[in-house]
Amino acid sequence: MKNSQIYSNVLMSHPFAMAQFQTDFEGRSIIDMVLTNAFVSDMNISEMKLAVTKFSAFDEQGNEHNLAFFLEDTTLDIQGLHKGLFLRSRSVSTLNPGRYKSLRFYIKETKSTFKYHDRKEESAQGFEYLDFQIKNGLLINGDQAPEAILRFDFVPVKSKGFSDTVGKFFRRPRHMAGKLAHSFGH
Secondary structure (H helix, E strand, C coil), rough: HHHHEEEEEECCCCCCCCHHHCCCCCCCEEEEEECCCHHHHHCCEEEEEEEEEEEHHHHCCCCCEEEEECCCCCCCEEEEEEHHCCEEEEHHHCCCCEEEEEEEEECCCCCCEECCCCCEEEEECCCCEEEEEEEEEEEECCCCCEEEEEEEEECCCCCHHHHHHHHHHHHCCCCCCCCCCCCCCC
């Protein structure tokens, strides 16, 4: 399978906005999934960079269905619903008709990172794969559009607060060391 079967989309979108009307140009319904992972939520992970090697789905009976294999340097930047960003996949619609409960991303742990809600980053060492539950499951009946939307339910990044941001904007410099202080002359 080709490297381009899953790719990141940087367009902003409101999750589930008029979900019942999401169709492609031929009138086929677009698969729109929210993916959750209890570990990710418990650890307050807000973003991930995953060096993905393989992508698969699990049906309700627990059988694994391979969807895509990736080239050596395929890295997915995964951000949560709170950012309005998502991934698109052409592989999901190739599944046989049936009900599916989760998606699995096989990763290279040395090239993958987690970014926590406090903006700290850490290597994903110790993880060969990550499983994401499909919220409300997935029913494939063969009438879907060839492209699916994958949205990840991650913890939002902590904000420092509105008053702190406004305060920094109006704060005066405490020490000026000549005319070129705070210039970009370096």
